[in-house]
Amino acid sequence: MADVTQNSAPDTRFELIVNFWRHFRTNRGAVAGLIFFIALVIIALGAWFIAPHSPIEQYRDALLLPPAWQEGGDWSYVLGTDAVGRDLLSRLIYGSQYSLFIGVVVVSVALVVGVCLGLVAGTFGGWIDTFIMRIMDIILAFPSLLLALVLVAILGPSLLNAMIAIAVVQQPYYVRLTRASVMSEMSREYVMAARVSGVRTLRLMFVTVLPNCMAPLIVQAALSFSTAILDAAALGFLGMGAQPPTPEWGTMLAESREFILRAPWVVTFPGLAILTTVLAINLIGDGLRDALDPKLKRS
């Protein structure tokens, strides 16, 4: 990629993307993950058209119906119904909105705040660096889910608070990554040149240095997107995340726990939805890492 940088700016960006895609495309798993993810986004955005039923409508004459292909199933409820007669497929479709929303919000918050803190720590150094990094150490000293649980206990159980808690817990990774890349970039000649030519510190931080630190941050964003979905589902499962009747996948699992032996499908499908979504995003994350950072390439 070093020779690319000698071209003019717009060309460079285009070539970078082409180059990236050429690498990414060769990773079949990553492409499969991407296709699944795009399909999921379409499903989430079009839930109102796609879902056959309302996610909270209770069909009292169809309680705990098994999936359609099993004995006693009904094709109008393809994946069956839950204990109060809600259509499982529709709830899963609407649930995708929540999971994607959680991922987007958590990653955005953690990324923006984390990058700012990391930039400040890496650029200024000294006591402010020490201060920020020690606070991150403290957050990392607690097991993530436990800290998130405690934060939700303080803020009160809700989807919003769960997202805030998860964003706080994921913060340190972004701060550490940004700081490390900033510090290695700071000793480069182009930063020196920018400094000498009198670029203001803020511009130096965000315009000169930050774009060169993006590769690891993008990979981290993909990985923490999936962690956010998992953690939010775990909080929902423990009753500390989205509250019923929200069709959030983890909350659905919590509601269906008592029926695991009588009606396994109400447990199976929401979990399967979480697993496949998280797996798809992790596949994308692996592909991103291999494509963006050849040094870390694993095979």
Add this chain to the structure above:
Amino acid sequence: MLRLILKKLGLLIPTFIGVTLTSFFFIRLLPGDPILLLAGERGVSPERYNELMIQFGYNDPIWQQYLTYLGNLFQGDLGASIVTKQPVLQEFMTLFPATVELGVCAMLFAVIVGLPAGIIAAVKRGKTLDHTVMTTALAGYSMPIFWWGLLLIILFSGMLGWTPVSGRISFMYWIEPVTGFMLIDTLLSDEPGAFGSAVSHLILPTIVLGTIPLAVIARQTRSAMLEVLDEDYVRTARAKGLSNFRVIGIHALRNALIPVITIIGLQIGVLFAGAILTESIFSWPGVGKWMVDSIFRRDYPVVQGGLLMIAVIVMIVNLIVDLMYGLINPKIRHTE
């Protein structure tokens, strides 16, 4: 070495203070009056309220309250549970062995399966076996373990009836807690079949808790092995005509293990987070379930104390891992 230990310990002091501050402020950050929170749903009379305000020192300036809290900590006083009235530290100590037992078993399971899986994948690099192992590992890494636990219960407890659903041992047995570790205590007791019952209760939680560490270890082992297999000394070993087994099992693995051991150590925090979910699913009477239950019961002194204890344990384990890393990696040992 001693200097290194002291240096690392010194670095931990600010984190330790931060952790105590976090757990100190936890009760004060909760919405509502701390005394009313501590009193729970019964409420208190105004006289008793004032008494308690003085007893807990809530009228003192905040820094003084914190110093008192720190002083109590160093005397092993973490407060008492509102629900059981037991000292928090004592409750923690009775429940902790259950979590350690589960955690150790899960880690053993993860290492015993994950390490060979990673080695095989690296040796068969690019082959179908490699792809299969790595896809499985990524699926394990993406696993919502609370669902995984429920699935295993459906299959092994519900359909096959092989394993019990919850707890540490069948109600038929009463085992004197000598060490707190059920596997050891059942062996010490003369009850026939008790050990088997304890083992059968451990199997599913072990698999569930061990899944994510297993995936991480398999992935890490593979990439560490791949790196090492390209090294000159491995080629030399092959050129000397050593058997494939010797080259991979001894020359390569010994060096590949260094990063893997670090990863294993760093899984301790992950293990605690996983224990919260695993213990809740299997009603395993350990620290994780205790914390979740206490949050729901609004037993805040327990949450406060447990939070601190767990953070301190994670910090200590990370320190030990750090030092061990220095011991096994000559590059670090010699450069101080």
